[in-house]
Amino acid sequence: MSGADPPRDTGGLDAAVAETMRRTGASVAAFYLLVPEREVLQMVTVGGVPADLAAPWARVALASPAPVADAARERGMVWIGDHAELTRRYPRSAVLLPYQLALAALPVEGDRLWGVLLLIWPGSHPPRTTRRERSNLASSSRRLARLLDEAADAGRPPTAPRTPRVLGAEDIRRPAGPEYLMAAADFAERLPEGCCALDLQGHVTFVTARGAALLGADPRTLLGTFPWQSLPWLGDPVYEDRYRAAVVSRRPVVFTACLPPDRWLEFRLHPDASGVSVQITPVAAGRHTGAPAQNAPDAPAAPPGVPDTAPDAAPTSASAAPAPGFPTAADAAVADGAASGHPASLAPARLGQLYQLLHLAAALTETVGVRDVVDLIADQIMPAFGAQGLVLSTAESGRLRITGSRGYPPEVIERLDGLPLDTRFTPAGQALASGVPSFFGHPDEMARIYPEAPHVSGKQAWAFLPLIVSAHPVGICVLTYDRPHDFPAEERAVLTSLAGLIAQALDRARLYDAKHQLAHGLQQALLPHRLPATEGLRVAARYLPATRGMDIGGDFYDVVRIDAGTVAAVIGDVQGHNVAAAALMGQVRTAVHTHATAGAAPEEVLARTNRLLADLEPGLFTTCLYARIDLERGRARLVSAGHPPPLLRRPDGSALRVGVPPGPALGIDEGAAYPVTEIDLPPGAVLVLYTDGLVERAGTDIEEAIDQLTGRLATWSAEDPERLLELLIGHAGPAERRTDDIALLLVQRTPGTAGADRRP
Template sequence: GTQDVITLAGDQLMPAFRIQTLVMMTSAEGRLRVEGSHGSHPALMDRFDGASLASATPAARVLTTGVPEFYPTFTELERAYPAAGLRDAVAACAFLPLIVSGHAVGSLILAYDRPHLFEPEERALLTSIAGLLAQALDRARLYDTKDRLARSLQAHLLPQRLPVIAGLDVAARYLPSTRGMGIGGDFYDLIRLDDTTAAAAIGDVQGHNENAAALMGQVRTAVHASAGAPPDEVLARTNRLLTDLDPGLFTSCLYIHLDLAAHSARIATAGHPPPLLRQPDGQTDVLDLPPGLLLGIDPTSRYPTAEVPLLPGAALALFTDGLVEAPGVAFDDAVAELAAHFALALDQDMESVADTLVQYARRATPGTDDIALLLLNALGPQGADGYGSVR
């Protein structure tokens, strides 16, 4: 990204050329914009940020002309730009255009605390380095734009907030991965069906890019459209849709039909890790569910349903594998450790439990996979209406 380019440029260039301040600028809507800086003179940022490209400033001039300018002393700079207002900021400086394929994308400001004689060889080297930085900056800005669009896509595909369901205390978390574009195909959903029933789903689309995020949205929509049908039918319908689309990506999914009046949960899984069930007394187990094939492989796949009691005070933890997977740790051992943390949080509300489990994941996993977590607590007779939030 852009900030990575600026950080690396500062780390490498400033000690090598004894530069005290480095500022990288781009243009937007006819004005200069500071993308970032390193060094001891933040006044440089204040002076040029937001200035018109038509203004009498060296940063604007080199961006519009594409010609580098070097000022070994402040006197020479002030002579060329009397209104530059840099008397307290620099003793010498260089203004270098950032040019890609003949097009200026920004300007690089290098400032010194003492007069600096720019030898011809140094001028040529700095100009060449500015060209390399321009290419890196151009790619970084493209990456940033793509990343913002992808994150916006994913944010709009996940629930903005969870529905209020009487008799349930709920919480959800989504954490992006630290690799790739920082997005992925993990998703969750909670759907109010009527006064006493609800549906919950969680899943994981293969991949960490915009394709995974887009497919995640399709899967979540398909599950949502079928919610209320028996769990095996919900997954079977979603599976047929995915095999028809043939996206080239496989998806795991877990679907639960909650009957709060009957205190039961019917569950079907398509290759997804089974949830944790914590009993009112704190005993916590991994549910033993009949297996089902991942979505998108075989259009005729069937998804057996299991029914488990959900007593008042019991809680379910639905999660994706990013919450527990770590190199060198057996998956079953990691899930058992997660279950222990879930059990210890018996007296906490679901928001606090979600924070506890996320903190555990940040310590125990490398963060290279995105994480989705959905917690459901069946409130006892004294419980109030459910509430939920997303972070």
């Protein structure tokens, strides 16, 4: 992750997180600050892992499926006992942490919800927490909340840095004295095998003369470097991953590697909270034979896309296979052409960037509409690469239409929107035509060929990423920076690979949006725009689609005025969530409306509609509830075709479930009969008709859910049907958790008051 250095901790937050690690025995800890205005959790400080490992999860959208986001939304602890549970519940997080571990995410709440504390333990931790441990975790969260409350009261509230502060070993453990350090160095030098030490970031902090000799390097050139960078033959990501596995799992890891041309070495990694000690031992001739890199017993396996093997007999290191369907960074040509002044280059990405790519790829597969794609790029991809601006354009009718942006004033977006595909105003047209990304690290580079572009945008660096799907240009993604920005070859490689994934997600999202708009338009055209005004009757109705990401369904409602003193209320649910369901819904509503206005009895209305659907053979079944209300007598006659029972709130405030014997769903049995139930409907009574989306919950019996809703209905006021309708919808839970559509129709008999048209 690029950007300015994180600010120094001024409120003791880092010390508190380090103390929490010591108290709980966690190997990794991080504090996420809630940023309400952006609806994100931003990592402020982290300890126990390398900075680049934390980078992909340094910023988490509050709505994302992640443990820390769930802990913040639900205001409760999320516990993950092992990696299998993490994979099952949070597959995207499991991609980032492919190691055996246990995990807890706890809300940090004092005067306000400050954020979330994340703690990770090695896989040796029991999969279940004890009561004592839960109490200890809760007290750790409270201590952190008190610290933040006090800092805020003192005028020093925590702020979200661009990059998180990373705790070093000296923060987590007190360093030993110089005499001890000298004795330890002497001890290591006397050992027959080679030794070296790495800190939690992966830097070489100590190496013995024997260790340096085995590695074929001068000790002075190794200190302070990453071994996979200072020793080219260890440059394969598979070896860096072995180090990561040791750091996160806190378990010994063993692997072999070949020092060209033919010297095989065995590396034994022994981790703890301060870093990793490495034993380096020559492998006897005949023992290596392509010996696999392996973990100690019960240690975690290599992550997806990274093989756990060393080379067979070649004088170079093993090559990590890419994850299925993803190009390797070395395959990604990141030539930006003569326009940028940078030569074409190929570079293998570091392991952290590969994990980042896998994480972002997994996130892109979860996007549904174009807005989802724009939000994901803004919330995760921009911070991951340190960008401050975004312009996402699609190719439409020979022009680049901006579908989303961040970090630009409206007047600039208006100036850039609608540029022709062959524009010479910016590099967007050339990049899209050639399919080759363009990178400009400084305004002078841009101004040499596109003199107006820097002045219009006010940005200082640009990455133009063409979005191509099957040789067809979909659009272009432009990441921009407020300051000059170098684009290292590795970063270009990852961005180029990422552009292909964005292109596929954007193409899929555009198709979904088109289909969704068609279905939504069809359904809105078929639902009533107004409910009829009837003397002595008040009505309220609402249709709510399911969680974003599902298609429009076939739920419907209607109120039919039969004569001056009689109305019919109907609600139904067509199986499915697609255009076919919406179309069938229109046919059912029309049929019911026609038979009702013709004066048919309630049982005949459903019987005739049922025969019609049986003749049409739509392949979908429909549930329906029909109520014919006699306003003068205060009676209602109800029939049901497999629909959930209505609820009745009496004038005295009591509520009950109306027992309506259900007949078969419409369209199944051509000769089905529908029994009639007659009830009193006194003035002030409210009849509640609904579809099953209002009461269905995963893992909950629907009969119990209906009883619970009936009990709540008795506690609410019925003076205003619209307000009562809102309370019923609120009982269904947050919109993001609904898995089915909801149609809701409330009918209240009033003593002689004139109704008014109400928009649903």
